[in-house]
Amino acid sequence: MASINKLTLIDSQFRRKAAICHALSDSGVHVEPFEHAAEITRRWPDSATILVEDAEDNVVTLMDCMAGSGNWLPVIAYTENPGTHQVAQAIREGAVDYLAWPFGAPDILRAVSALRENASALGMLKLREARARSRLNRLTRREREVLVAMADGLSNRRIGEQLA
Numbered sequence: 001m002a003s004i005n006k007l008t009l010i011d012s013q014f015r016r017k018a019a020i021c022h023a024l025s026d027s028g029v030h031v032e033p034f035e036h037a038a039e040i041t042r043r044w045p046d047s048a049t050i051l052v053e054d055a056e057d058n059v060v061t062l063m064d065c066m067a068g069s070g071n072w073l074p075v076i077a078y079t080e081n082p083g084t085h086q087v088a089q090a091i092r093e094g095a096v097d098y099l100a101w102p103f104g105a106p107d108i109l110r111a112v113s114a115l116r117e118n119a120s121a122l123g124m125l126k127l128r129e130a131r132a133r134s135r136l137n138r139l140t141r142r143e144r145e146v147l148v149a150m151a152d153g154l155s156n157r158r159i160g161e162q163l164a
């Protein structure tokens with residue numbers, strides 16, 4: 001199993017955060033804990049795997065920050081008793097893996113090792129996706145209408161006629 005050096009942990013529950021840090025203390029992994037995703041945006045890590053509680057808008061906040069900085073880091077989301085819809089939503093938002101709490105150090109290390117095998121290809125893909133989402137979010141309503149018409153294969157003339 002490949003070793004990891006740094007793990008950024010985002011969790012609003014103090015006890016769970018302490019349990020995760022304690023579980024990883026013997027593995028040689030440096031854990032940097034935060035309470036909310038907004039905190040990490042002020043001091044973005046150069047390289048780390050992010051383990052984030054899937055609560056509020058933590059995953060979305062992280063993806064927006066990555067798109068803005070151009071520095072993609074793998075995100076593993078988790079929560080207690082996740083539903084299928086919740087896991088799928090987190091993956092759509094940009095998480096690359098999902099764990100169900102409670103979990104131990106072996107589960108985290110296994111997930112991170114699997115990420116490392118695909119890191120470069122996955123990183124470029126996720127970074128491009130995050131940048132594209134960021135650009136789409138900046139479009140005006142009219143620009144979105146034109147983009148949808150272009151995606152439907154309409155010519156410039158037909159788009160002009162359709163949108164007047």
